[in-house]
Amino acid sequence: MDFQADAPGGVVEWRVADALVPYQEAIAEMEARVAAIHAGTAPELVWLVEHPPLYTAGTSAHAADLLEPARLPVFKTGRGGQYTYHGPGQRVAYVMLDLTRRGRDVGCHVWRLEEWMIQVLARFGVSGERREGRVGVWVNRGGGRDDKIGAIGVRVRHWVSYHGLALNVDPDLANYAGIVPCGISGHGVTSMAALGVRATMADVDAALRATFDDVFTAAPACRS
Numbered sequence: 001m002d003f004q005a006d007a008p009g010g011v012v013e014w015r016v017a018d019a020l021v022p023y024q025e026a027i028a029e030m031e032a033r034v035a036a037i038h039a040g041t042a043p044e045l046v047w048l049v050e051h052p053p054l055y056t057a058g059t060s061a062h063a064a065d066l067l068e069p070a071r072l073p074v075f076k077t078g079r080g081g082q083y084t085y086h087g088p089g090q091r092v093a094y095v096m097l098d099l100t101r102r103g104r105d106v107g108c109h110v111w112r113l114e115e116w117m118i119q120v121l122a123r124f125g126v127s128g129e130r131r132e133g134r135v136g137v138w139v140n141r142g143g144g145r146d147d148k149i150g151a152i153g154v155r156v157r158h159w160v161s162y163h164g165l166a167l168n169v170d171p172d173l174a175n176y177a178g179i180v181p182c183g184i185s186g187h188g189v190t191s192m193a194a195l196g197v198r199a200t201m202a203d204v205d206a207a208l209r210a211t212f213d214d215v216f217t218a219a220p221a222c223r224s
Contacts, residue, residue: 012097012212013042016205017049020088023056023075030162033096038158046212047094048205053087053172055179058153068178079153079163081135083179089171089191091204095164097216104159108222110135110152112215113165117150119211120167120204124197137167139190147190148181168192169204 026049036042054073055066058081065083066074072085086092093116099109114130117137121128128137128149137150151166170193181189192199 011043013045014209015045015047017047020052021049023051023054023073023077023086026051026094027077030094030096031157034157034160034162037096037098037160044098045094045096046208047096048208049092049094050088050090050201051086051092053175054085056084056086056153058082058084065180066178067180071178072175077153077163079155081151081153084151084153084166084181085171085175085179086166087171087175089169089193089201091167091169091201091208093164093167093208095161097161098159099156099161100159102216105222106154106156106161109156109161110154111222113152113154114150116208116211116215117165117167119215120207121149121192123207123211124192124199124203126192126195126197134187138187139195141188141190145188147188149190149192149195151181167204168194169199169201 033042033045037044054075056075056077058077058079060080061082095113114137118128126139129140131138131146135152136148138146139149141147149168153163154161155163168189168191170191173189173191173194176189
């Protein structure tokens with residue numbers, strides 16, 4: 001499903017995959033789109049997908065953090081970050097935006113991705129929070145325990161962003177046992193479903209669309 005929305009200086013195309021997208025296919029599609037955005041031949045794109053179960057290793061991944069190498073396919077990727085899990089029930093949003101137009105500040109872009117997930121979760125009664133030194137979105141479970149519910153990995157080429165975020169709606173959390181998620185031990189992972197939220201992927205997609213403009217076109221004060 002495709003649709004478009006107005007944005008400062010142009011149009012943002014939205015695309016929702018109707019089947020699981022193989023990871024290497026997603027990378028090829030993003031790289032082609034980034035080149036087209038840079039060339040001015042295609043609009044910015046937000047692409048919402050789910051992947052088959054797999055692990056990805058970012059540019060900072062440590063081999064020791066892959067605890068069960070034979071559990072799932074592993075893909076090395078050029079995004080920032082370490083190991084993470086993707087699979088059905090997790091909404092991945094690949095965000096291809098022209099940062100020359102929106103501000104050449106990668107830290108601000110990461111902040112906005114976090115803010116986007118925080119605003120989406122709030123619509124379902126979940127308090128998502130940032131943690132100093134730990135990129136992503138976390139849920140305070142009490143007693144000093146934080147569980148990660150949203151991960152972020154970003155790459156920028158010619159000041160066009162790609163990769164993006166992964167929000168746990170209702171994935172198989174058991175697959176996180178095969179890695180040290182994002183290289184951070186001592187904390188857990190959770191999902192909207194594990195927190196008692198009954199939401200379909202379509203519900204989450206609607207919330208992502210409804211909150212996008214407030215975060216990405218209203219130019220919030222990043223890192224506030």
